[in-house]
Amino acid sequence: MSENKNYQHPDVQEAENDELEIDWMEILRKIITIRKTLYKAAGVGVVLGIIIALSIPKQYTVTVTLSPEMGGDSKGGGLASLASSFLGGGASSSSNDALNVTLAPDIVSSTPFILELFNTRVQTLDGEIDTTLVTYLDEQKGPWWGYIKSAPSMAIKAIKSLLTDRTDTISILNPFQLTYQEKSKVEYLKKQIVAEIDTRTGMTTINATLQDPKVAAIIADSVVAKLQQYIIDYRIKKAKEDCTYLEELYHERQQEYYKAQSKYAHYFDSNRNIAFQSVRAEQERLQNDMNLAYQVYSQVAQQLQVARAKIQEEKPVFAVVEPATIPLFPSNTSRKVILLGVTILTICITGIWQLIGKHYFRKIKSIISNKIL
Structure with a gap:
C-alpha cells in the first residue's frame, strides 16, 4: 500500500515539469518586459559606482617580515656562561622570560x-x-558620506573653538586620560597597523596601511624599530639592574679591600722590628682581614664581569626578512571592481523589486486599505 501512495503517474510528473518550465519561461518573459527599466538601473548603477569609486581614497599597505631570535640560551652556551667559566664560576642557568615573541601583536x-x-x-x-603622524592623520581624506556623518560633531567643535581661547584648548598628551580625538586616532591606527605571527615558524609580519605610500613605509619601519627596542629594553632590564647593583657592590668591596690593605701595610711598617707575640698576632689578624676582603672583592668582580656579559647575551637578534619599501600600487579594492559591483547590485535590486517586490507591496497595500475601510 505504501508503494501505491508514493507512486506518481508519469503524466503527472511530466505536467509538473512542464509547469516548472512554464514558470521559468514566465520569469524570463518578465525580465524581457522590464529590460528598459534594467537598462536605466544599469546606467544609474554606473553613475553611482563612479561616484563611490572616486570617493573612496586609495590605501597603500607596507609589509615587513621579521624573524626574531631571542637570547637566553638554555644550554648555557652564551656569553655569560663563557665569562663565568673563564672566571671559575658555574654555567649560568636559563631564566623563564615573561615576554614571549608571540606577544608582538599585542x-x-x-x-x-x-x-x-x-x-x-x-x-x-x-x-x-x-x-x-598625529597631524598627518588630520590631512587624510575620507569619503563624502563620512563628512555627512560627522557634520554634527564638526559643527559643535567649530562652535567650541569660537567660544574658547585657542591657548586653552592645547593639551599635553596624557595616556591615562585621552581626549575624544586622541582616542579615535588611536583606534584608527590600531586597525591600520597590524602585527601577525606564525606560531609554527615564529615569523612576525607587520602591516601598515595609510593613504600615502611613503608615510606607510615610514610608519612600518618605525613600528619595527620601536618593537625591537621595546623587546630589547624588557629583556635587558633585569640584567642591567643586576649589573648596576654589582657595580655598587664592587666599589664598596674595593674600598673595603683597599682600607684593609692600607691598614695592614701601615701596621707592618710601624712594627717591623718588634718581636712581641702580641704584635705578630695583630699582624696576622690584619693580614687575614685583608685576605678575606680580597676574596670577597675578587668574587664580586667576577660576578660583575658575568653580569656585563649577560646584558649582551640577553639582547634579542631580529633578522629583517622583508624590509619596508614604498609600494607602487594601492592595496584597497580596485575602482573597476567597485564600479562593476555597484552596477550589478543596482540591477539585481531593481529586478527583484520589479519581479517580486512590487507585487507584494501592492498586495500589502490593498490589505491595509481594506482593513482601514
Whole structure:
C-alpha cells in the first residue's frame, strides 16, 4: 500500500515539469518586459559606482617580515656562561622570560605603543606634507558620506573653538586620560597597523596601511624599530639592574679591600722590628682581614664581569626578512571592481523589486486599505 501512495503517474510528473518550465519561461518573459527599466538601473548603477569609486581614497599597505631570535640560551652556551667559566664560576642557568615573541601583536596594538608613534616624523611622497603622524592623520581624506556623518560633531567643535581661547584648548598628551580625538586616532591606527605571527615558524609580519605610500613605509619601519627596542629594553632590564647593583657592590668591596690593605701595610711598617707575640698576632689578624676582603672583592668582580656579559647575551637578534619599501600600487579594492559591483547590485535590486517586490507591496497595500475601510 505504501508503494501505491508514493507512486506518481508519469503524466503527472511530466505536467509538473512542464509547469516548472512554464514558470521559468514566465520569469524570463518578465525580465524581457522590464529590460528598459534594467537598462536605466544599469546606467544609474554606473553613475553611482563612479561616484563611490572616486570617493573612496586609495590605501597603500607596507609589509615587513621579521624573524626574531631571542637570547637566553638554555644550554648555557652564551656569553655569560663563557665569562663565568673563564672566571671559575658555574654555567649560568636559563631564566623563564615573561615576554614571549608571540606577544608582538599585542604589543603593537597596545595604546602606549600607538601613542609613541604619534610624534613620528612623516613625509608624503610628493613632499607637500612634512609633519608628525598625529597631524598627518588630520590631512587624510575620507569619503563624502563620512563628512555627512560627522557634520554634527564638526559643527559643535567649530562652535567650541569660537567660544574658547585657542591657548586653552592645547593639551599635553596624557595616556591615562585621552581626549575624544586622541582616542579615535588611536583606534584608527590600531586597525591600520597590524602585527601577525606564525606560531609554527615564529615569523612576525607587520602591516601598515595609510593613504600615502611613503608615510606607510615610514610608519612600518618605525613600528619595527620601536618593537625591537621595546623587546630589547624588557629583556635587558633585569640584567642591567643586576649589573648596576654589582657595580655598587664592587666599589664598596674595593674600598673595603683597599682600607684593609692600607691598614695592614701601615701596621707592618710601624712594627717591623718588634718581636712581641702580641704584635705578630695583630699582624696576622690584619693580614687575614685583608685576605678575606680580597676574596670577597675578587668574587664580586667576577660576578660583575658575568653580569656585563649577560646584558649582551640577553639582547634579542631580529633578522629583517622583508624590509619596508614604498609600494607602487594601492592595496584597497580596485575602482573597476567597485564600479562593476555597484552596477550589478543596482540591477539585481531593481529586478527583484520589479519581479517580486512590487507585487507584494501592492498586495500589502490593498490589505491595509481594506482593513482601514
